[in-house]
Amino acid sequence: MSDPIIRVSGLNKSFGANQVLYDIDLEVARQEVVVVIGPSGSGKSTMLRCLNLLEKPNSGDVFIEGKSLMDARTKITEVREEVGMVFQRFNLFPNMNVLDNITLAPIRVRGWPAEKAEAKAMELLRKVGLEEKAQAHPDSLSGGQAQRVAIARALAMEPKIMLFDEPTSALDPEMVGEVLSVMKELASEGMTMVVVTHEMGFAREVGDRVLFMEQGRIVERGTPAELFENPRQERTQAFLSKVL
Amino acid sequence: MDFKFDIIRDYFPLFMRGAGYTVGISLLSILLGALLGLLIGFGKMASGWYFRWPASMYINFFRGTPLLLQILMTHFILIPNILGKTNALAAAVTALSLNSAAYTAEIYRAGIQSIDPGQREAAYSLGLTPFQAMRHVILPQAVKRMIPAFGNEFIVLVKDSSLVAYIAVPEIMYWGNAMKGQYMRVWEPYFTAALIYFVLTYLLSKLLQFIGRKV
Numbered sequence: 001m002s003d004p005i006i007r008v009s010g011l012n013k014s015f016g017a018n019q020v021l022y023d024i025d026l027e028v029a030r031q032e033v034v035v036v037i038g039p040s041g042s043g044k045s046t047m048l049r050c051l052n053l054l055e056k057p058n059s060g061d062v063f064i065e066g067k068s069l070m071d072a073r074t075k076i077t078e079v080r081e082e083v084g085m086v087f088q089r090f091n092l093f094p095n096m097n098v099l100d101n102i103t104l105a106p107i108r109v110r111g112w113p114a115e116k117a118e119a120k121a122m123e124l125l126r127k128v129g130l131e132e133k134a135q136a137h138p139d140s141l142s143g144g145q146a147q148r149v150a151i152a153r154a155l156a157m158e159p160k161i162m163l164f165d166e167p168t169s170a171l172d173p174e175m176v177g178e179v180l181s182v183m184k185e186l187a188s189e190g191m192t193m194v195v196v197t198h199e200m201g202f203a204r205e206v207g208d209r210v211l212f213m214e215q216g217r218i219v220e221r222g223t224p225a226e227l228f229e230n231p232r233q234e235r236t237q238a239f240l241s242k243v244l
Numbered sequence: 245m246d247f248k249f250d251i252i253r254d255y256f257p258l259f260m261r262g263a264g265y266t267v268g269i270s271l272l273s274i275l276l277g278a279l280l281g282l283l284i285g286f287g288k289m290a291s292g293w294y295f296r297w298p299a300s301m302y303i304n305f306f307r308g309t310p311l312l313l314q315i316l317m318t319h320f321i322l323i324p325n326i327l328g329k330t331n332a333l334a335a336a337v338t339a340l341s342l343n344s345a346a347y348t349a350e351i352y353r354a355g356i357q358s359i360d361p362g363q364r365e366a367a368y369s370l371g372l373t374p375f376q377a378m379r380h381v382i383l384p385q386a387v388k389r390m391i392p393a394f395g396n397e398f399i400v401l402v403k404d405s406s407l408v409a410y411i412a413v414p415e416i417m418y419w420g421n422a423m424k425g426q427y428m429r430v431w432e433p434y435f436t437a438a439l440i441y442f443v444l445t446y447l448l449s450k451l452l453q454f455i456g457r458k459v
Contacts, residue, residue, distance in 0.1 A: 052368075052369055054365050054368065054369065077371050077372070077373055078371070080368060080369055080370070080371040081370075081371035083369070084369070084370075085365075085366075085369035087362060087365070087366060087369075089360075089362055091360070091362040091363060091365065091366035092366075093363065093366070093367075093381050093385075094385065095381070095384040095385050095388075104370070104372075104380060104381075105370035105371055105372060108372060108376055108380065109370065109371040109372060109376070110371075150366075153370070154369070154370070157370060157371060163369075
C-alpha cells in the first residue's frame, strides 16, 4: 500500500493492568472500507477509538494522512476534524435540536457562517431521509433516526475518514436496515470507512477487507470472500460458525 | 400561657432590618461561594494532582469542621490578619462564602460528571476543543441538573447564616437573642425568628421551583 490514509503500527493499549490491544498493525487505503468483526471484549472498539485518540495508546503509533497522533506537535483537534465518528449510542446532544447538532462543529470548529452550515445540514438530512426532522428534539427520534442524524452530524465536517463503532448494536432489529443503507451509500461514494460491527451481511457485502479480532489481536484479515468462505485460522472458524 | 404580642411589635422593625442582613449576607455568600466553588470544583476534576490535591483538602476541611468554628476563626484570626482589625460583616460573608464554596464545588463536579461521557466523546470526535465541548455540550446539560442542588445549598446557607449572630452581626438571630435578653422571655423571640426564617426559605424554595420549571 503506497499511501495509506490510516496506518497503525505496533499499537498496544492497556487499561491499568488489563492489556486490551497487542501489537496492532493495520493500513487502510483511501476509499477502502475495512470491517472489523470479533467477539465482545476482543478490543475492536478500543482499536477504533485509538484512531481518533479517544483512547491514548500506551505504545506504538497511529498515522492519519502521515501525521503521527503520538507526536506532541500534532494538534489532535485538527486530526479529528478529518475523522468522523459514529457511536453505538448515537450520542446526540440533547440540549439542542437536530439542526444545531449538525451545525455545531462546522460553525465552531470550521468557522463556517451559519447559513452555509445550515445549507450543508439540510443537504445531509435529505441524504439520510430526515429533512422534516431538522427542528426536532433528539429525544423524539427513533433509534434508527437518531443514528442517521448522528451520521449526518459527522459528515457535516466533510471528513476524509468515517469510523463506525457498532452503529446498529443499540437499534431495534427493524431499524438496522435504514442505518446500514445510509452506510452502504456512503461506501459507494468512496468514503474511507472503518466499521466495527456484528452485521456479517454488511461485512460481506460492503467490506473491501475484513479483520477478525480476538483477545486484543488481529487474528486474521482478508477479503470478505477469503475470510467468510475460507477462514484459515481455527479461531476465526469457531467464531464464524457461531455467528453465521 | 400568655404570649406577648406587644413585645414582638416593639422588636418588629429590628427583626425586619435583621432579615435584610440575613438576605444580603446569604445572597452575597452564595454568589461568592459559587464563583470560588467553580475554581475548586474544576480543580478537583483536573488531571494534575497539584490542582486536585489542594481542591480536595479545601473541600474536606470546610465540610469536615463546624461552620461555627469557621466563623469564629475567620472573625478572630483571618480577617484581623488581613484588615488589621476585625469586621463582623466581612467575617460573616467571608466565612459563609468559603464554606459554601466547598459545597458548590461538589455540586459543579457532580453535575458535570453526571453527563454521559459519550457526550464529551462525540464533541471531541467532531474536533471541538475541551473548552468548546464544556461550553456548548457539557455545561448546558449539567447546569440544568445543578439547579435543584444549588437551591438546597442556598436554603441551607440562609439558615446557617444564623450562626453569625455569635460574632454580633445584627441579623435575625441576633435580634432574637437581644429580645430574649431584654425581656427574659424565650417563646416570643424564638418563635418570631423561626417564623421569619421559615417565610424566607419557603418563598425561596417556591422561587427556585419556578426557576427550575422555566429552565
